[in-house]
Amino acid sequence: MKWIPRALLLLVLLLAAFADQIANSEPLLETKNWTVSAPIRANPTDVRTDGRIAVLRPPSGTHLLGTDDRGRDVAARLVHGSRPTLVIAACTAALASLLAVFLALVASTKPWLDRLVMAGCDVIAAVPVLLLVVIVRGLLGGSGLFALILFISVPRAAGTARLVREQLRAALAMPYCEAASALGLSQFRVLWRHALPASFSQLRTAAALTASTAVLAEVALSFLGLGLGGDTPSWGELMRQAHENQLAWWLLVPAGVATTGLAWSLSSQFGGNRRA
């Protein structure tokens, strides 16, 4: 059973990495007598198939998962939609981890800084990611990939910072850190070289959970129309189209299954299947 989340994650990674080879209307390889085409013979942005526009068609031989409300192939958009989702998940996890480490290190330097930083983190971490992102996005504006990553990273970083901070405190109380301090190493060096590595396992688990949260948040934001926007394929955008078009099942089901699979596989990595 443990291999299932890893297999799912690997599958999505492969889809994202080879999206252009999996879903492409142009042949991949052409020789004199043979043509090698992509399994999904459609681009995510093409509105025409064989020169015709076919809007909101159910699955068929031509379109494995049907078409959306602009005539674009749903299967192609599903495959290409994995890219922005994975990018957001990875970047959010990385940024949140870096921010969390920074905050935890700052908090570990002085007691009053500890109280201040942790109080702030507690307040921000208590607010659900979606709620915070919707409010901040509405107040400050800002669309685009970086804004989305930043808005999702900050609350997760706040939550992770406390975990890292606890690990740092526990590590600083250990004899090897005391010995390092006694040898005259600076506080920063003790924290960075000796105490921080103890928190890596927690950081890894938190990063996996952050990535999972980021996937769900991005899908929810795209559904609300606050996502990446434009012509960018997105699983949340497919769900939004389903909502606007009488819950067309070929728009709704594949996007939901893909999101659930990815979110679950991420949250199940490193034994981090705990969410509150």
Added chain:
Amino acid sequence: MKTALAVASMALRALGAGAIVCLISWSLVECAPGDTAERAAVTRGALAPGDIQTSTTVQAELIAEVALDFDLHESPILRVPKRGLHAIRFDFGRSWRDGQSVSGRIVSTAGVITLVLSLAALAIAFLLAGIGAPRSARCPQSPGSQIATFASAVVLSLPIPWIAMLALDVFAYGHPLSIAPKGGMDSLVHSLLPIVVLAVAPTAVFWRHLRQEIRDAADAQWVVAARARGVDESRLWNRHLLKLALPTILALVPVMLAYLLAASIVVERVFAIDGLGSMAASAAQDGDAPVLIAFASLSAMLISATTQAMNRLSGVVDPRREVQS
């Protein structure tokens, strides 16, 4: 007297939390790029978005008119604290979009709808977790328990819009399984489907934590002693151990309430319910700051009040916690 003081203290802290969130939010608005009054004018529809870059006398007059209308003509240093203080008396100003009083709309309909939905979802989650978790903790290897464990992990990975739309598609809209009415919000029956959808994730969270707590407590010596004295197994699991695990769940209530407020943004959009979440979603798209800040402040007040209430309730359920605190 003591109770009244406690309630007053809770209320003050909640109002304070709301005021602080209001202050921080308005500070963010003032610090955002561009002039606040110009952004308000664009949201109001008095200015087209492209007009911000070009300044003409007419546009300046329009912006001045909107600034006067929404009290944006004062210096930010003055108006931000003023808004924080107004938040304490639930005055969040007027919507930049339609000019209507934000508090009036929230208090009269939207806030009540969302609160009812959220509390009903919490109640259902409590009930289902309270029934299922002790059974699962008692027989962890049973097929039902294992399925439930797996399901609770997967459920937390389900995207909220998807759950809501699947529920709508399967249980409404004239399908054979149609058990839920298709529209209206004038009775609890009509609200059944959105409440159930909202309750899915809290049920999974409560269930997992309750199960874990009960299992941890089941190894205690007093349990062995109780068994030796002939206490019925059902009574032991469903009453004594459950009661012991409740404070942990009570501590999760504010967290789940925060989650429900966030989830309501999506669920109300799917079910076309005119609640606070729906208001917030529209406000986020329009850039309607007063509505968003009202939502944030009220959420903070509610979560703060709930946290304090649950802390006190934990003390009632488990008096040892009150002694320790």
Added chain:
Amino acid sequence: MLRWALCVLVFASCIERKSKKADPESEPTNVSLSRPTPAGAPASPVAVRSQEPSGPRLETASIVVRLPSEPRHLNPLLAGDTIAVQVALGDVYESLLQRPRPGARPTPHLATKNSQSADGLSWVFELREGVTFHDGTTLSVADVEASFALVQNVVGPLRGEFDDLESVTVTGPRTIAFRFSESRPERADAFASVPIVSAKSFQDADVTTLNLHTASQSPNGTGPLRLQRTSADEIEFVRNPSYWGPSAKAGRIVYRVIADRTRALKELRSGQIDIVLGLPVDEAIAAVQSDASLELVQRSLPAYTAAVFNTENPRLHRGARSALSRSFDRESILQELFRGYAEVAIGPFLRHGDREAPREGNTDFVLESAVADLHTAFSNAKPQLRLLVPRGSRTMERLADIWATDVRDAVDINVQKVDFGALLARVRSGDFEIALLSFTTSAETDLYSLFHSSEVGRGNLSRLAEPAVDALLETLRRSLAEEERIETSHILQHQLLRFAPYAFLTTDVRLGIVRKDIAGVGDTAPAEGARFYGRLAKATP
């Protein structure tokens, strides 16, 4: 093993032998799109209502109608609110003349008879007796005088129609005469669009803030419905018991503001509202298909969808505009977005019979040719052009995205979704390149206000200033002879296609849904300005 077998299967499906017939030289490069729908096309549209409910009418029934937004006022004289016209004109306010049906010549309504001089410069009306306003005051010539004074002084859609009005003279106790400096053939339609208001209600009103005046918020007209109450999201009208004509069928008409269409459909299904109009075609069809208690009605107000080009933009020269206009796949738009409930429009002549010139040349759309034309028009430069689309209009957004994708090899279309009010403001001020709009118009399209150079900044959204077009518009405005008008219309249409200030796309269709027990909606639209909601009734099952 299974995994490897799956991989082999997938790989095998990607390889195909090239067909011997696939010779690029002989293979046709053009794909012609024609009207017959391809396989897998959406099912035939649901039929619109063909029979009214037969049960007896409930005289005391309430009928609830959805409004998409709250009207800022209820005064049809003022600009900026089509909902005000929809709610108030015909049922609350009435006019001297009224069209008995769309396209028909207006006939006396509040007037018992009217006459005009041979040169069309003088119009005389005799006012009907026994007509009272909702506040009990009797209709008099002073009220008519006051109404037309407001028309001339207030910035509104009717001012342009009466900009040549020289004088309004009371010639008798119930007779009033109008003198114009120009003769315009659409004059009768113009009179049919002017609501007659109470002079007393608007006495001492400041015309600059008329929208805030009490009389604009609480209308006092002569119609079969009178205002009962307003609240934040409802406007309630009741039957006017002292109406001079046939009474309103229903006891109460309630307009409920529900901005969200999904919520409106939900409330319609649950019976909380009875009528929802102005829906996108696919939503309306889907709603009716899933609920047997609902019926489709087609409320075809004369309207069309068009892309408006800013002719003052140097990049959008005449050749570019023509090429852009030809790059719209109108037939596919018609079939896929409007599900056949619209027609291709090549000009703003809506079912005018002879007025519309025969279509010239081959109208089949060929994408490659259209893209090639764009390359030529823009000298292979691939410009970036902004396309403004009204936010919230899903059909327009889809149309815009499809078009932008079609032409992306030649032009980079940047689709911007803007609130309708802001969009209109930007278009009027010239701060745009291309805008996609739906135009509701009258049966007699006022082309002068749309294309004359004097209307730039007002009705002439494309900012077209062509002397040849101006001359034709002035001729059309003056000429009364039908043959001359037809000929001039044909020449004008040819000129408009040549200069292409607009790319006319489709005649717009808005479908509505009513509950089966609601009578009086019918399957055709009433004429603009005629009573509509006053005809509604609830029938017993």
